Amino acid sequence: MNNIKHSLLALAACTLFAGAAQANTTYNFGGVIEDGVLAGQSFSGQFSFDETLLAASPDYLMPSTLTLSFQGTVYTLATALDGSTGISFDVGKPVGIDAVWGTDANGLLLSSGFGSPYLADTAGNFGSVTISASPVPEPASWALGLAGLAAIGLLMSRRRAG
Known part of the structure; x- marks a missing residue:
């Protein structure tokens, strides 16, 4: 007994x-549009990834989840163009995220930007992205x-x- x-x-x-x-860790990201007619408008989002895949110290992983809120629209991993999403890492820490939504006049690009992540749309609006350092439980x-x-x-x- x-x-x-x-x-x-x-x-x-x-x-x-x-x-x-x-296995999944969620990170917040966000920023403010700096250039273009939407200057001053903010955006925010979250992404998660399978942390167990970091054991091999990759530089790039696919996200498990991704959401971006911008201009009253919520963009998700499911609505991103196939093959356009990924997370860039430096020493096991996420430093950038890539995704493309649409290719027409309403297209939106979230890019790792070679160490300076940014958000841009096809109308010429541009803003830097900041990723929070601490994971959200x-x-x-x-x-x-x-x-x-x-x-x-x-x-x-x-x-x-x-």
Whole structure:
């Protein structure tokens, strides 16, 4: 019976720390249009990628998710042109993101820009992109961590009562 309690406690601890090994990390990015008729207007977004793929220290990965809010429109990974998306890295840190939405007069380009990421549209508007340095925790990571804490608390309270 004691072995079962120890096994359950170990399982609960693994559940608690599994959130730290979550594969997807979400980063925020944003900026302000600097040149063009839309100068002063801001844009923002998020992207995530599978961190486990960074083990080989690649310079470029495909995003798992991508959203960009600009001029009242939300652009997503699903609406980007096929093969146009990617994340640039320097020493394991994301430093740029690439995506293209549309090729007509309403086209939009998010580019790594050789170390100076930017957003541009076909109307000549241009703005620099800043990527936040700290990852945003995934909701699933928080839920998994809380479930692990609850399981450990339950096991400890049963242990004291028994």
